[in-house]
Amino acid sequence: MKPYIDKISELIRPKGIRHEIHSFDSGAFMVDIWIKNDFYCIQLFENKFGISKVTEENGFCTIPDKTYTEWENFKTELEKVINE
Structure with a gap:
């Protein structure tokens, strides 16, 4: 799943969206993002x-x-969220 974390970062970084990435021993990842409020x-x-x-x-x-x-x-859903 790590390559997808990089893809998510590529989508949100250019927009200056605050985010934090967390990884877990299970191999799962979590990305917290803040858009406006x-x-x-x-x-x-x-x-x-x-x-x-x-x-x-x-x-x-x-x-x-x-x-x-x-x-x-x-990706389509994420782009809707970050482009609102």
């Missing part, structure tokens, strides 16, 4: 891509709001 958590695990918008109402959950098995489908 919104906080999103991207999860990469078991060849799946997940994205969640974290709010005070729903808080953080280990189960993503949306999960994708194909990079291109996930």
Whole structure:
């Protein structure tokens, strides 16, 4: 999943989006991103891509709001989020 972390960074870095990358011994990765006043958590695990918008109402959950098995489908969703 590490190559996808690099691809995510390539998408968000040029936009100056604040982000933090976390890796876990399990091989999973998490990317926290802040866009304006919104906080999103991207999860990469078991060849799946997940994205969640974290709010005070729903808080953080280990189960993503949306999960994708194909990079291109996930990338389309991520581009929607970062281009809002």
